[in-house]
């Protein structure tokens with residue numbers, strides 16, 4: 001039996017019981033991502049953490065939160081999990097809400113929690129989860145494609161950055177570029193997402209699908225976490241410095257050797273570790289930093305260190321997001337100057353690319369960094385790739401690296417039909 005038909009049968013049994021304000025049901029194990037194409041609400045948020053064996057599917061919105069009201073809600077509602085997403089530019093598109101229908105998969109069992117709101121009041125669980133008017137899913141080949149910036153403009157951007165380094169205005173800046181694909185009709189968003197998900201099962205530590213409305217969705221298959229907070233135990237990573245994977249074991253090991261010994265890559269990574277350590281030291285006790293770990297993804301390898309500690313209880317989870325984001329893994333150093341220069345050089349706001357995204361609750365919060373990401377807007381699909389630039393970075397090398405970082409999406413797009 002598929003997850004969908006199983007859940008449908010179970011939900012039909014309990015439909016009549018859904019009358020209280022909050023209702024909780026537990027089911028045996030099912031894959032939440034299999035339910036996505038059947039979601040009948042306009043807003044859909046999916047978050048999966050391989051670090052924690054945790055997946056979360058939120059349908060509809062029950063209540064919106066201002067940042068200032070989040071902590072009080074979490075303090076008083078230990079069972080609820082809020083959706084959180086912010087743009088790279090803080091506070092310009094903060095999204096924080098309690099979903100109406102919330103499925104959580106943890107340790108092999110799935111729990112559904114329902115908070116009724118006016119919008120979906122008359123829906124029964126089997127109606128909200130199963131949109132039965134599903135048609136044959138199809139995405140044709142794209143009809144046009146644009147590089148933004150083109151490679152010569154990218155070279156100028158890297159030049160601009162190098163000028164800032166030589167004047168000692170900046171030590172590091174992360175710059176990104178985009179590929180924009182246009183289709184002849186609006187993209188079937190959950191179909192595209194599931195293809196990308198299936199094709200990249202081993203490529204991400206966190207997977208995000210945020211359908212903001214019927215025309216717009218953000219997808220991220222990110223290896224980078226801003227933090228995981230379990231009780232007061234905090235874990236984060238310093239992730240920076242990248243190199244390709246080899247075509248065989250020997251070449252892969254040679255590349256890893258370069259990743260661990262290159263002065264430029266060591267510098268790029270150390271800047272991030274030091275900045276995170278400086279930010280966290282005042283709010284953590286028992287801070288530890290692991291030795292260097294190579295993070296090997298199927299398409300790229302990175303330098304990584306794991307940073308742990310115990311958060312003092314004077315800091316709230318939202319203060320932690322504000323404190324850490326953006327780390328110089330996606331921003332730069334000095335922090336404030338880099339933020340200004342990023343917008344000056346990139347010319348457009350980043351929006352959700354490289355912004356914090358995840359879930360918040362009293363006992364467990366996990367926020368990822370929205371890189372290795374794409375945005376669907378009607379018939380347009382924008383894929384993002386960024387790279388840390390330091391003195392000595394070369395435009396062509398960084399062009400190739402940013403292209404490699406888009407691979408998880410490009411390999412699916414180039415299959416032409418879904």
Ligand SMILES: C=C(O[C@@H]1C=C(C(=O)O)C=C[C@H]1O)C(=O)O
Pocket residue numbers: 174176224239240241242302329330371372384385386387388389405
């Ligand atoms: C900015 C991105 O990735 C970040 C930059 C890296 C680098 O410069 O080596 C490595 C990992 C990420 O922290 C991206 O993928 O868009």
